[in-house]
Amino acid sequence: MCxxxxxxxxxAGNINPENIEDYLKNDGYLALAKALESTREEVIDIIxxxxxxxxxGGGFPTGLKWKFTMQAKGDEKYVICNADEGDPGxxxxxxxxxxDPHSVLEGMTIGGxxxxxxxxxxxxxxxxxxxxxxxxxxICQAKEFGLLGENILGTSFSFDIEIRLGAGAFVCGExxxxxxxxxxxxxxxxxKPPFPSTSGLWGKPTLINNVETFANIAPIILNGPDWFRxxxxxxxxxxxxxxxxGDVKNVGLVEVPMGTTLREIIFDIGGGIKGDKKFKAVxxxxxxxxxxxxxxxxxxxxxxxxxxxxxxxxxxxxxxMDEDTCMVDVAKFYLQFxxxxxxxxxxxxxxxNVRLLEILEKITSGNAHLEDLERMISLSNVIKNSxxxxxxQTAPNPVLSTFKYFExxxxxxxxxxVCPAGICKNLIxxxxxxxxxxxxxxxxxxxxxxxxxxxxxxxxxxxxxxxxKCGSCYSTCRFNAIKIV
Amino acid sequence: MEKYYEKELLxxxxxIQETYGFISEEDILRISEKRDIPKAHLxxxxxxxxxxxxxxxxxxIIKVCDSVSCSLNHSxxxxxxxxxxxxxxxxxxxxxKKFSLEVVECLGHCDxxxxxxxxxxxxxxxxxxKVVQILDNLD
Numbered sequence: 001m002c003x004x005x006x007x008x009x010x011x012a013g014n015i016n017p018e019n020i021e022d023y024l025k026n027d028g029y030l031a032l033a034k035a036l037e038s039t040r041e042e043v044i045d046i047i048x049x050x051x052x053x054x055x056x057g058g059g060f061p062t063g064l065k066w067k068f069t070m071q072a073k074g075d076e077k078y079v080i081c082n083a084d085e086g087d088p089g090x091x092x093x094x095x096x097x098x099x100d101p102h103s104v105l106e107g108m109t110i111g112g113x114x115x116x117x118x119x120x121x122x123x124x125x126x127x128x129x130x131x132x133x134x135x136x137x138x139i140c141q142a143k144e145f146g147l148l149g150e151n152i153l154g155t156s157f158s159f160d161i162e163i164r165l166g167a168g169a170f171v172c173g174e175x176x177x178x179x180x181x182x183x184x185x186x187x188x189x190x191x192k193p194p195f196p197s198t199s200g201l202w203g204k205p206t207l208i209n210n211v212e213t214f215a216n217i218a219p220i221i222l223n224g225p226d227w228f229r230x231x232x233x234x235x236x237x238x239x240x241x242x243x244x245x246g247d248v249k250n251v252g253l254v255e256v257p258m259g260t261t262l263r264e265i266i267f268d269i270g271g272g273i274k275g276d277k278k279f280k281a282v283x284x285x286x287x288x289x290x291x292x293x294x295x296x297x298x299x300x301x302x303x304x305x306x307x308x309x310x311x312x313x314x315x316x317x318x319x320x321m322d323e324d325t326c327m328v329d330v331a332k333f334y335l336q337f338x339x340x341x342x343x344x345x346x347x348x349x350x351x352x353n354v355r356l357l358e359i360l361e362k363i364t365s366g367n368a369h370l371e372d373l374e375r376m377i378s379l380s381n382v383i384k385n386s387x388x389x390x391x392x393q394t395a396p397n398p399v400l401s402t403f404k405y406f407e408x409x410x411x412x413x414x415x416x417x418v419c420p421a422g423i424c425k426n427l428i429x430x431x432x433x434x435x436x437x438x439x440x441x442x443x444x445x446x447x448x449x450x451x452x453x454x455x456x457x458x459x460x461x462x463x464x465x466x467x468x469k470c471g472s473c474y475s476t477c478r479f480n481a482i483k484i485v
Numbered sequence: 486m487e488k489y490y491e492k493e494l495l496x497x498x499x500x501i502q503e504t505y506g507f508i509s510e511e512d513i514l515r516i517s518e519k520r521d522i523p524k525a526h527l528x529x530x531x532x533x534x535x536x537x538x539x540x541x542x543x544x545x546i547i548k549v550c551d552s553v554s555c556s557l558n559h560s561x562x563x564x565x566x567x568x569x570x571x572x573x574x575x576x577x578x579x580x581x582k583k584f585s586l587e588v589v590e591c592l593g594h595c596d597x598x599x600x601x602x603x604x605x606x607x608x609x610x611x612x613x614x615k616v617v618q619i620l621d622n623l624d
Contacts, residue, residue: 088552091593126499126536127548127592129605165499167534170590184494185526186533245554245595252596283553317595319553333553337590343533 004269005231007239008092008215009255012099017134020141023102029147031218035110036155040070043114043221050225051237052217056082056173056210057285057314058390059236059303065207068197069115072205077117079108080201080208082178083124083131086170087286088337089317092241093211095253097124097131100215101138105161107214109148110221112159115207120161123178126168135163170341174389175208177343188345189389210315212241232258236302246283246319247274263297266320277322281405285314287334287341288394290401291327310401312394326423327406328413332360334398342392349392352383356399363410364424366417373410377403422484425469429485434459436481443473443482494520494530498537507538535589543578543585545623548602552591555598563599564588566613570620584620 015022023029035043048063069077081104085093097104108120124132139161142148150158164182172178172187179201181187200206216238220228229237236258242265245251249271256265262282266272273279281291284301290311292299299305303313321330335357344350359376362368380396387393403410412418419427432443432452439457444450451467454460462473462482474482492500497516501508508531517524531537547567551560564586568574571584578585594600597609601616608619 085593086591088591089554089595090591091595094593125593127589127602130607164493164495167495167499168536168589169534181495182493184530186529243595245598246557319557319595321557325557330553333556337552340590 031221055212069207079120084173090315107217126165247322248320259300283319285312293405326421327402365426550592554595558598560599
C-alpha cells in the first residue's frame with residue numbers, strides 16, 4: 001500500500017486559506033526569512049541541488065532556470081507564475097491556489113529575491129474566480145504583514161505581486177504565448193531561443209514557473225535539498241500531485257512520491273474502477289499525453305518513464321477509463337480539443353490536426369480503409385516534427401499512443417466495421433434479446449422515433465431503419481433485454 | 486510612465502466585456518486611438534480569446550464543460566437539456582437576452598463533473614433535473 005506524502009498540499013484543507021495567520025502558524029514565510037538571510041547564490045544552490053523539476057509538465061530543472069534568469073543581464077526582471085491550468089483533467093493548480101495561496105506567493109517572492117526581480121505576476125485563467133479572489137486577499141494580507149511590498153521583513157529587498165487574468169485560450173499556458181498575452185497580444189508562441197530567462201516579458205529576463213513548482217520552494221528552503229531528495233526517484237525527486245478523475249472510485253487530488261506506480265495510484269489510493277468494471281487505460285498528460293494500457297500499470301512514474309511510454313507527465317491530470325471506453329473515440333476527443341485550441345500559427349498544427357481528426361471520424365463512422373491508418377501515422381509525425389511549440393509537437397500523442405497500444409481496436413473499426421466498446425454510434429446496433437424481453441413496453445414508450453414495436457407481454461422488436469441509436473431503450477430496460485451489437 | 490503600470494490591454498478588454506457583455510465597434514475605435522494601435526490588431530486579439538465577444542451576450546453566460554471527465558459523466562445530456570429548455574443552440578443568446586450558452590473545454594473541476602459555470606458561479610455534480618432548476622431560479 002503506498003502512502004501519500006503531502007509537501008505541496010501540506011496546508012490545503014487544513015488551514016483557512018483566507019487568513020494569513022493560519023499559514024504563519026504552519027511555518028509560513030519562515031523560508032522567505034531564511035532565504036533573505038542567505039545570498040542569492042546560496043538560495044539558487046539549494047534549489048539546484050534539490051533537483052526540483054518544473055511541475056508544469058516539461059520537467060526542466062528549476063534551479064537551472066533560476067540560475068539563467070539570475071545571470072541574465074537586465075536592469076529589470078520579472079517573476080511569472082503560470083496558473084493558466086487548462087489541460088482536460090487537471091485541477092491541482094486551482095486547488096493549491098484556493099487551498100493555500102500563500103505557499104505560491106512565498107515561493108514566488110523567494111524566486112524574486114534569487115533572480116533579482118522586483119515584480120511578480122500571476123497569470124491565471126479567468127475561469128477560476130475563487131482562486132483569483134483568494135489570491136487577491138492573500139496578496140493584501142501579505143502586504144499588511146510586510147511580507148510583500150517595500151523592504152520585505154526589514155531588508156532592502158522589495159517585491160510586489162499582481163494578478164493578470166487569461167481570457168479563455170488554452171495555448172496561453174505555453175510560456176512565450178503567456179508572455180504575449182500579458183503584453184496584450186494574441187497568445188501565440190514564438191521560437192525559442194531566446195528563452196524567457198534572457199528575454200521574457202517586455203523583453204526583460206523573466207522567470208516563469210508553474211504553481212506547483214512554486215509551492216515546492218518554501219519546504220525545500222526550510223528543510224534542505226537532502227530532505228527533498230529522500231522522496232521520489234533520483235532523476236525526479238519530490239512528489240507530484242495528480243488529479244484523479246474518470247471511471248475511478250475515489251476521484252480527487254493525490255500527492256505521491258515520484259516513482260509510485262500507476263497501479264498504486266489507481267487501485268490503492270483511487271480504490272479501483274467504478275462499478276467493478278475492468279480497467280482499460282489511463283490517460284496522463286492531457287492533450288499532450290497518451291493512454292497507458294494495463295500492461296504498464298506497474299511502471300514507476302516520473303517524467304522520463306511516462307515519456308518512454310509515449311505519454312507525458314503534463315500537469316498531472318490522470319483520467320482513468322474502464323472497459324466500456326472506445327480508444328479511437330478517446331483519441332478523437334483529445335484531438336477535437338487540440339483543433340479547438342490550436343492558436344493557428346503553424347500550418348501543421350492548424351490544418352494537420354483537422355485532417356487528422358477527419359481520419360479519426362472516418363474510422364469511428366466505419367468508412368475508413370487500412371491506408372487511412374498509414375496516413376494517420378505519417379501525418380501525426382509531420383505535426384510532431386514541424387510545429388513550433390510544445391503543444392503542437394505533442395498534439396498527435398493521444399492518437400499515436402492509442403494506436404500503439406490498441407491497434408486491434410482501430411483495425412476492428414476498419415476491417416470488421418465494429419466498435420468493440422460499443423461506443424461509436426455508426427458501428428453499433430441495438431437489438432432485443434427475445435428470451436429476456438417481458439413485453440413491458442417501457443422501451444417502446446421512451447423511444448423517440450417509435451422504432452420499437454410489439455404487443456404487451458410479448459417480445460418487442462427494434463426497426464433498425466428507424467433507430468437513431470440514442471440508447472434510451474438500453475438504459476430504460478430493467479430486464480437486460482436490449483443488447484448492443 | 487513605463488508600460489507595466491498602465492492597465493494592460495487584456496485587463497481593459499475584460500472590464501468592457503464584464504460591464505457591457507460585449508466589446509463594441511466604438512470601444513475598439515476608442516482603444517485604438519488611445520493606445521495608438523491598429524484596429525486590426527485589436528480585432529485579432531479580441532477574436533483570439535474565447536471570453537471576449539463582439540456581439541451582445543445574455544445577462545447570464547452559461548458555460549458547460551464538455552471535456553473528457555465531464556464527458557465521461559454525460560455532459561452531453563446536460564447540454565441537450567439546456568438547449569431544449571432555453572430553445573437556443575451553442576453560442577446563441579435567448580431572445581430576452583437573459584442567457585447565452587457556450588460549450589467549453591476543461592473548467593478544472595474534473596472530480597465534480599459534470600460542471601458548468603454561470604458568470605462566476607460554479608455548479609457541480611449536475612443532473613438534468615438540477616440544471617433546469619438552476620436556470621429557473623435565476624432572475
